[in-house]
Amino acid sequence: MKKILTIAVCLSVTLAVSAKTSVNIHADKGQQKINKEIYGQFAEHLGSCIYGGLWVGENSNIPNINGYRKDVFEALKNLSVPVLRWPGGCFADQYHWKDGIGPKEQRPSLRNNNWGGTMEDNSFGTHEFLNLCEMLGCEPYISGNVGSGSVQELSEWIEYMTCEEGTPMASLRKQNGRDKAWKVKYIGIGNEAWGCGGNMRPEYYSDIYRKYATYCHSYPYNRLYKIASGASDYDYDWTKILLDNIGFQANGYSLHYYTVTGWTGSKGSAIKFDNDQYYWTMGKCLEIEDVINKHSAMMDKKDPQKRIGLMVDEWGTWWDEEPGSIRGHLYQQNSMRDAMVASQTLDIFHRHADRVKMANIAQVVNVLQSMILTNDKGGMVLTPTYHVFEMYKGFQEATFLPLDMDGTATMTVKGDEHNAQRTFPLISASAAKKADGSIILAMTNVSLDKAEDIEFTFDSMNKIQQASGRILTCKNITDYNDFENPAKVIPTPFKGAKTSKNTVKVTLPAKSIVVLNIK
Numbered sequence: 001m002k003k004i005l006t007i008a009v010c011l012s013v014t015l016a017v018s019a020k021t022s023v024n025i026h027a028d029k030g031q032q033k034i035n036k037e038i039y040g041q042f043a044e045h046l047g048s049c050i051y052g053g054l055w056v057g058e059n060s061n062i063p064n065i066n067g068y069r070k071d072v073f074e075a076l077k078n079l080s081v082p083v084l085r086w087p088g089g090c091f092a093d094q095y096h097w098k099d100g101i102g103p104k105e106q107r108p109s110l111r112n113n114n115w116g117g118t119m120e121d122n123s124f125g126t127h128e129f130l131n132l133c134e135m136l137g138c139e140p141y142i143s144g145n146v147g148s149g150s151v152q153e154l155s156e157w158i159e160y161m162t163c164e165e166g167t168p169m170a171s172l173r174k175q176n177g178r179d180k181a182w183k184v185k186y187i188g189i190g191n192e193a194w195g196c197g198g199n200m201r202p203e204y205y206s207d208i209y210r211k212y213a214t215y216c217h218s219y220p221y222n223r224l225y226k227i228a229s230g231a232s233d234y235d236y237d238w239t240k241i242l243l244d245n246i247g248f249q250a251n252g253y254s255l256h257y258y259t260v261t262g263w264t265g266s267k268g269s270a271i272k273f274d275n276d277q278y279y280w281t282m283g284k285c286l287e288i289e290d291v292i293n294k295h296s297a298m299m300d301k302k303d304p305q306k307r308i309g310l311m312v313d314e315w316g317t318w319w320d321e322e323p324g325s326i327r328g329h330l331y332q333q334n335s336m337r338d339a340m341v342a343s344q345t346l347d348i349f350h351r352h353a354d355r356v357k358m359a360n361i362a363q364v365v366n367v368l369q370s371m372i373l374t375n376d377k378g379g380m381v382l383t384p385t386y387h388v389f390e391m392y393k394g395f396q397e398a399t400f401l402p403l404d405m406d407g408t409a410t411m412t413v414k415g416d417e418h419n420a421q422r423t424f425p426l427i428s429a430s431a432a433k434k435a436d437g438s439i440i441l442a443m444t445n446v447s448l449d450k451a452e453d454i455e456f457t458f459d460s461m462n463k464i465q466q467a468s469g470r471i472l473t474c475k476n477i478t479d480y481n482d483f484e485n486p487a488k489v490i491p492t493p494f495k496g497a498k499t500s501k502n503t504v505k506v507t508l509p510a511k512s513i514v515v516l517n518i519k
């Protein structure tokens with residue numbers, strides 16, 4: 001939860017028209033690997049993300065695998081989730097891990113003070129989370145309690161999870177049925193220390209970080225990657241002070257950036273919005289690149305070799321809660337507009353893969369810009385954002401290919417207190433070379449009414465034979481999937497790519513996202 005700011009969403013839109021876009025892809029200049037962790041997810045004890053979303057318990061009527069919702073698990077497996085952050089968010093700084101281990105009937109309940117005062121029975125704890133990560137084949141990212149916990153509590157949690165044997169916590173884990181230590185790489189030392197994680201000043205948090213991090217031990221065969229609680233979006237001072245005081249004692253600094261109209265009053269409906277609001281959203285989401293550039297520039301001064309990662313461990317859209325949903329549960333629908341935010345933000349992360357080592361969209365199920373929506377009758381919906389992550393998964397661990405784009409139309413919209421106006425291109429694209437030598441190429445046309453002719457030229461290639469893939473588009477930009485109509489916005493085969501020698505020509509329909517595999 002962020003500092004208070006309000007903006008007037010009073011909009012004006014100016015369009016600079018262009019004829020045609022040409023994109024030159026430097027297929028021979030790939031150097032930087034796109035860390036798969038950029039496709040990370042975030043699961044907080046918030047609303048029905050954990051309880052009802054990921055976890056229904058073994059005795060539920062909803063089909064489950066040892067308590068995990070089967071349909072949700074299978075959908076996530078299909079996404080190749082690389083890393084999952086848990087248990088918060090703000091919740092992390094009220095979470096006491098020892099309440100979530102041992103026989104379930106003996107675990108104490110807790111009141112989720114950050115999120116609607118909901119009572120939780122602690123049936124989803126450390127074992128349930130880490131076993132889920134193993135089943136998904138993803139890295140766990142544990143967010144430690146710094147706000148209301150203690151150094152000893154966090155230190156023992158790490159010992160419990162990752163120390164093989166011979167210590168009190170390793171014995172306790174074995175007693176609770178897990179013999180082998182888990183692998184846990186990522187550990188967050190607090191969350192939003194400037195806000196819900198303790199309302200600290202950066203100088204004070206820096207010292208707290210240093211103290212906690214000292215006692216987060218890497219046990220044999222488990223090297224921790226320690227992440228400091230970094231800045232909220234435009235707070236460059238926070239980053240500067242942490243760099244001065246923590247420096248290389250952290251492996252990564254987090255950054256949170258939400259596409260949101262402000263923190264007071266209405267944030268707008270997820271599915272009822274007009275064209276001006278849509279274009280405002282595009283401008284706001286793209287501004288994350290400027291924010292990344294500015295934080296990165298500060299990091300470059302201290303760390304020109306880019307050893308410290310910028311971990312965008314919360315990002316995505318934040319709209320009003322759906323009417324009729326429980327207040328404080330942050331349940332929102334997800335339209336094609338959200339898909340546009342996802343594809344363009346992922347393109348930005350690719351461009352900054354040398355510094356952005358991880359990103360975790362908020363959140364995986366039933367909260368904010370989620371992949372999946374569920375109900376308690378066993379219904380499940382894959383959102384347009386899910387389909388973007390699924391279409392883009394070939395970018396994970398591929399080698400980023402730099403590109404130059406020319407001639408694309410730009411749009412100028414009114415901004416907010418951070419920038420009076422924002423100008424952005426209507427086309428976004430990114431490309432990468434996969435391990436098998438093929439190229440994955442993604443393109444987004446945010447225009448609501450104009451298709452764009454795009455000619456892609458690939459340096460050092462002269463025999464392109466195939467460019468096939470899928471398109472995600474819609475009739476109306478407000479279209480979304482729900483339990484009655486779960487397949488309104490889904491990917492379909494895209495037949496509109498023409499290849500010759502070293503070019504691929506595409507007419508990219510208005511409001512569409514296309515991902516091609518090129519050989």
Ligand code: AHR
Binds near residue numbers: 002088090191368
């Ligand atoms: O993702 C929802 C909340 O947003 C998180 O708990 C918090 O870290 C942020 O303010």
